[in-house]
Amino acid sequence: MTDCIFCKIVAKELPADIVYEDEQIIAFRDVKPVAPVHILVIPKRHIESLQTTDSTDDQLLGALMGVARQVAKEQNLAGYRVATNIGKEGGQVVKHLHLHVIGGRPLSDLPALG
């Protein structure tokens, strides 16, 4: 999608601090981290949100969770949060499906994301 900033990161048209990449997924550090570790895990294919997926995307959704687990392990996170915002009311700003992986400090003060 031409006007999507995350698609531009996938296409390497915008810079990002990439921590993981394979054929279908890329993960990079959030530009405005809310904790010492704040990584976004996204599908390379443009998908608006979890709500626009269906059962044919279940392999990809599982793989996104697997990458979240892997980057958390690589970052030595003892505990962390994985979250995805869906739609405006859900706090979603960038309309390209992404998992936030957040950790590196106690998160009890972090009731909302975005």
Ligand code: AMP
């Ligand atoms: P959400 O509110 O769930 O849509 O989250 C979007 C996230 O993308 C926010 O945490 C932003 O800080 C982050 N973000 C926006 N633009 C960039 C960018 N160019 N590189 C890295 N993270 C970004």
